[in-house]
Amino acid sequence: MKNNNLSVILIGVLTLVIVVLGSLVYVFQKDSVMLTSNIYNEVDSQLNWVNDSAIVIEKRLESVNDNKKYKIKIKLPTINIYKWIEVSWVEYKIISEEDKIKVHYIYDNNGIEYFQLIRDDIGKLIFDDTRPIIVLDAGHGGMDRGGGSNNLWDEKDMVLKITLKQRDLLKDSDIRVILTRDEDEYITLFDRCAIINYIEPEILISNHINRFNGTAKGIEVIYNRTANVEFAWDLANALSTHGIDVFRVWNRKDDSFTSMDYYALHKYTYTNSYILEYGFADNERDAKIITDKWEDMAKTVVKMIENYFE
Numbered sequence: 001m002k003n004n005n006l007s008v009i010l011i012g013v014l015t016l017v018i019v020v021l022g023s024l025v026y027v028f029q030k031d032s033v034m035l036t037s038n039i040y041n042e043v044d045s046q047l048n049w050v051n052d053s054a055i056v057i058e059k060r061l062e063s064v065n066d067n068k069k070y071k072i073k074i075k076l077p078t079i080n081i082y083k084w085i086e087v088s089w090v091e092y093k094i095i096s097e098e099d100k101i102k103v104h105y106i107y108d109n110n111g112i113e114y115f116q117l118i119r120d121d122i123g124k125l126i127f128d129d130t131r132p133i134i135v136l137d138a139g140h141g142g143m144d145r146g147g148g149s150n151n152l153w154d155e156k157d158m159v160l161k162i163t164l165k166q167r168d169l170l171k172d173s174d175i176r177v178i179l180t181r182d183e184d185e186y187i188t189l190f191d192r193c194a195i196i197n198y199i200e201p202e203i204l205i206s207n208h209i210n211r212f213n214g215t216a217k218g219i220e221v222i223y224n225r226t227a228n229v230e231f232a233w234d235l236a237n238a239l240s241t242h243g244i245d246v247f248r249v250w251n252r253k254d255d256s257f258t259s260m261d262y263y264a265l266h267k268y269t270y271t272n273s274y275i276l277e278y279g280f281a282d283n284e285r286d287a288k289i290i291t292d293k294w295e296d297m298a299k300t301v302v303k304m305i306e307n308y309f310e
């Protein structure tokens with residue numbers, strides 16, 4: 001008798017648990033807010049944002065429990081799928097408006113890993129254009145002025161000018177250009193790498209200006225392990241026609257992983273990457289030439305890029 005009662009109670013409890021769990025799962029899929037209100041605080045619902053060709057973040061929610069994780073719902077409009085991904089921090093951003101590819105990025109502490117996940121789902125849908133894609137990266141930005149600054153310019157501004165010029169020159173070409181930034185804003189190296197890995201460009205050009213202690217001068221090109229060494233030299237030699245000699249063209253390896261690249265943009269991206277240092281900001285002659293001829297130098301790089309894809 002007792003056993004029977006126990007069984008009935010157990011079955012009853014189990015049924016209740018199953019029903020509750022089932023409805024939770026249902027609610028979870030059906031409506032984010034209903035379930036998440038128990039676990040998450042809604043941090044910002046103003047992130048709602050609609051576009052034909054990009055990821056839409058529907059909600060930004062903050063975990064009540066550990067105060068660390070956000071749960072976000074992203075919509076992939078072209079295939080109409082909703083997906084839940086847990087990240088520790090999230091933000092979206094328009095990278096390129098002109099090309100009408102609205103690239104948005106979401107970042108957390110493992111930015112790169114996360115981007116691979118999205119890329120698998122929508123990469124091909126967004127980038128069904130057959131033209132080669134390149135990423136032009138203007139170094140530094142925002143609070144990061146850049147070491148290659150002097151009393152004539154901040155590195156972040158000069159390299160942005162060069163980058164925007166290059167983008168404009170390539171506007172009507174058969175090459176698609178995506179920028180990591182097109183204004184004075186701070187983007188972490190991890191974000192840059194995430195953007196680049198998301199886009200999977202054929203090449204990456206990262207624009208910089210050097211600075212040492214006044215004794216160094218010249219153009220420097222640092223390429224990564226998969227890059228075309230000849231193209232790296234072509235870039236340096238072509239740039240040197242404006243009056244700044246080639247300082248060096250090289251690939252720096254990580255001391256702890258001899259087969260790995262050293263610089264983050266090289267090391268954490270999967271593309272052929274070239275860091276261009278247009279000269280030394282603290283060398284008077286280099287600085288003068290960059291000030292006078294930055295547009296020509298930008299043009300030269302564009303020409304070399306066009307040659308590369310011919």
Ligand SMILES: [Zn+2]
Nearest residue numbers: 139146208209
């Ligand atoms: Zn720099």
